[in-house]
Structures are given as C-alpha cells and as structure tokens.
Amino acid sequence: MLKDDFSISQLAIPAVSFLISFLAYTSQYFFQHFEAVPFHKDEFWKINIFAFCIWICYFRACFVDPGRLPLNVKTCVSKQSDQDPATIRQRWCRRCEAVKPPRAHHCKTCKRCIPKMDHHCPWTSNCVSHFTFPHFIRFLFYAVVGMTYLETSLWERVYAVWKSRDLPSYLGPSIGQLIHLFVLFVVNSLTVFALLILLVRSLWSLMFNTTTIESWEIERHETLVRRARVLGGYLEGPGGRKVAIRKQEFPYDIGIWSNIRNGMGGSANVLSWFWPLAATPDRKNGWEYEPQAEDDSALLQSYTSAQEQVEAFRRRQAEDANRRRPFSQLQKRKRFHERYKQQRGGVKGESDPDERDGAKPLYGDQPEEGEESWRNAEGERLGDFGVDEEAEFYDEDDVPLGVLIRQRGYR
Numbered sequence: 001m002l003k004d005d006f007s008i009s010q011l012a013i014p015a016v017s018f019l020i021s022f023l024a025y026t027s028q029y030f031f032q033h034f035e036a037v038p039f040h041k042d043e044f045w046k047i048n049i050f051a052f053c054i055w056i057c058y059f060r061a062c063f064v065d066p067g068r069l070p071l072n073v074k075t076c077v078s079k080q081s082d083q084d085p086a087t088i089r090q091r092w093c094r095r096c097e098a099v100k101p102p103r104a105h106h107c108k109t110c111k112r113c114i115p116k117m118d119h120h121c122p123w124t125s126n127c128v129s130h131f132t133f134p135h136f137i138r139f140l141f142y143a144v145v146g147m148t149y150l151e152t153s154l155w156e157r158v159y160a161v162w163k164s165r166d167l168p169s170y171l172g173p174s175i176g177q178l179i180h181l182f183v184l185f186v187v188n189s190l191t192v193f194a195l196l197i198l199l200v201r202s203l204w205s206l207m208f209n210t211t212t213i214e215s216w217e218i219e220r221h222e223t224l225v226r227r228a229r230v231l232g233g234y235l236e237g238p239g240g241r242k243v244a245i246r247k248q249e250f251p252y253d254i255g256i257w258s259n260i261r262n263g264m265g266g267s268a269n270v271l272s273w274f275w276p277l278a279a280t281p282d283r284k285n286g287w288e289y290e291p292q293a294e295d296d297s298a299l300l301q302s303y304t305s306a307q308e309q310v311e312a313f314r315r316r317q318a319e320d321a322n323r324r325r326p327f328s329q330l331q332k333r334k335r336f337h338e339r340y341k342q343q344r345g346g347v348k349g350e351s352d353p354d355e356r357d358g359a360k361p362l363y364g365d366q367p368e369e370g371e372e373s374w375r376n377a378e379g380e381r382l383g384d385f386g387v388d389e390e391a392e393f394y395d396e397d398d399v400p401l402g403v404l405i406r407q408r409g410y411r
Contacts, residue, residue, distance in 0.1 A: 009122060009125060013123075016058065016123050016124075019191065020051065020058070022187070023184065023187065023191070024050075024051035028047060031153070034177060036160040036161070050149060053138075053276045054139065056277065057136075058139045058143075060139075061121075061124045061126065061128075061135040064126070066107075066117075066126060066129035066130075066131055067114055067129050067130060067131050067283075067286060068112060069096055069101070069104075070287060093106050095112075095113075095388065096112060100113055101115060101287040101288065102288070103211070104116070104287070107120050107127050107386050108383070108386060108387065109127075109386055110126075110386075115129055115130040116129055116211060117129050117211065118211040119212045119213065119386055120386025127386065129286075130281060131286060132280075134263070134281065135280070137199070137263075137264075138274065141274070144192060147191060147195070161173065161181065206263045206264070208253050209262065210250060210253070212385055213382065213387060216376050216380065216385065218250060224245050225246075225247050228245035260273075265278060266285065
C-alpha cells in the first residue's frame, strides 16, 4: 500500500505543461509543413520567445514558496503603532497555533497560513500569495499575449484553407493537417479566452490592492450591512447579544500606482514588472499592512473601565484553558447555526425566525448550514479559494493571553 495517496491535483502541472508544449511546438511543426502560407522567420522567433517566457513564469508560479509564518510573533505587531500589544485586536490560528497576520488565511492544501493569500490555484498546485502573485500575473500576461499572437497566425492559415475550399483536394492540405489545424485553433481559442478573463480579474485586484478572498469578504460584509439596515443597524448573535454592523471601507487601497508597485514586488521600475526573471518580493515583507487612519479604530480593542478590562482578562483566561484541550475536542464545537438557534431557544421543527418575516437568513442563504454557507454572486464559498473554512469560522479567536504578555515584554 502506498503511503501517499494519488490525487488528481498531481496531474495539474503535467497537464498544463502538455498544453503549453502542444500549442507552442506542434503549431510550429504544422506551420513548417503548411505550403499555402509559409512559416516566416519572425514567427519562429516570436513564438519561441513567448514560449520561453511562459515556461519561466509558470515554473516560478508553481515552485516559489508562497510564504511561511515568521517564528517570532512580535513581527506581527505593527512596529509603528504606539498601542499596547495587549489591547490590539489580532487574529489567532489554532491550526498553526500562532498569530494570524493581517490579510493571511490558512490554506487547507498548503497546511499553513499564507501571507496576503489570493487563492490556491489548482493549475499551479500552489498558493497565489504576496510572494507568488508577481510570477502568477506575469505568467498570465505572457500566456495571453503569446497565445493571442499564435491565434493570429492560426487564423491566417484558417483563412487560406477557407479561400481554397473550392479547389481539388489534392491541391490543398491533407486530412491530417486539417484536423491538426482545427484542434490547434479550437484549443488555443478556448484557452486564451479563459486566461484573458483571469488576467483581467487579476489586474483589477492588482490595481485596487484586493485579493480574490478579500473581494468575497467585502461582498459578504456588504450583504450583512444591507440586512442589518433593515433591523436598525444590528444583528442578533448567540445569547441574544445585539451586534452592531457598520459599513467599513476597505483599508488597503493606497492608490493605483502604489498598489501596482507593491503588488509587483515593490519596485517602481515598470520594465521589471514584465521581466520573467525578476526577483521574488523580499521575504521580510508581506506580514504587516498599515490600514488607513480612519479605519484604525475598527482594529483596536479599548476598555472604558477597569472592571471591563478585568472581565476581558478573565475571559481570555477561560479561552486559554479551552485551547489546552486536544484539537479533536475542539473540532466537536457546534456549528454556528446550532449555537445560534440554541441560544434563541429554537426547537426542532420550528421555522427560522428570519424566514417567518419573509427575509433572507441573517447568517447564510441556507439556514441549515450556518455562516460559512454564504455564497457570493458567482456562487462561490470561501473554501472554493482554498481557505480552510473550519479554521476561518470556528478556530479563529483573539490571541491567547500568554502570547499577548510575551508581546508586552518585547516592548
């Protein structure tokens, strides 16, 4: 019995490599033997140069490490902030047992928190992150440009075949050549169309400094804001506690030029953005992001009285005690909709209170699935981007008290 179970995802890189080879090299073989339109020398060089750039960028998008959480948790505390680390609201990943930095998410495939995670790409078998995004977008760029050029060359041959359709068959290409041309044209057209959509979407994310996951989160936040507006600005959570839902602006958009520069490795040299051998972003970056000043209040936790601070201290002690339990017990925690209905006194067979009013459920489009069931306009869940949903929704709490005390000691 094999120790490592075979996964179909292991075929992704060989499949893409075969597709690149088929389009780049069998097309040249066809052009050399297609007498109606001779194979020009400039076509040979352009196709091979584009193929070379595609190979380099694809290799780097597949095999560059998307990032690993720094061992020193104090790097996750803003160095420019004068706030006490014990009062800064941070995220905690129980999978990694470490602070989850801003914009990071736990990838269910890579088994670790990925900095500025965009999504886990099945075609590169790697995460698109702060460190791999420049290679990924260069791969898309050269693939689209190179395949568009190949499309024009194929179209020239297709047009020649169409013009000679009334000639005797022995004066035209063979059946094998016609089949080869047809397959090349169809495969290249479908592939360049799909990659063009992905490239446009990636360029949009680059210009506005938002990831695919953050776009999902922004849409979900806007949905909650719309629902809360109907109920006076509040949604009711477990225990009957009213949760204020206020619209928050995305804090990381710092201008198109700065967004593109930071997303492409921090260099202001435009030529380096297109250079296939450009350096990977500095490994010291990608774990800290300074939000806009007006949104800082949403990231800080302050206390209005000494009693409130004492209560928060005791609550953290209880949470630390819970974290000492084996992880298998943590996984038995009830899903959100079960805790929500239990706290509201719901009974089996009773309809959801939000459905009785004719409104959509507050915490998901399907009440029996809970908050993680929410889907965006395209029907995508957070797990569709490679994020570990259990870690995102159930295993994420404030930083343990002991870690905060150590951070206080660093200062």
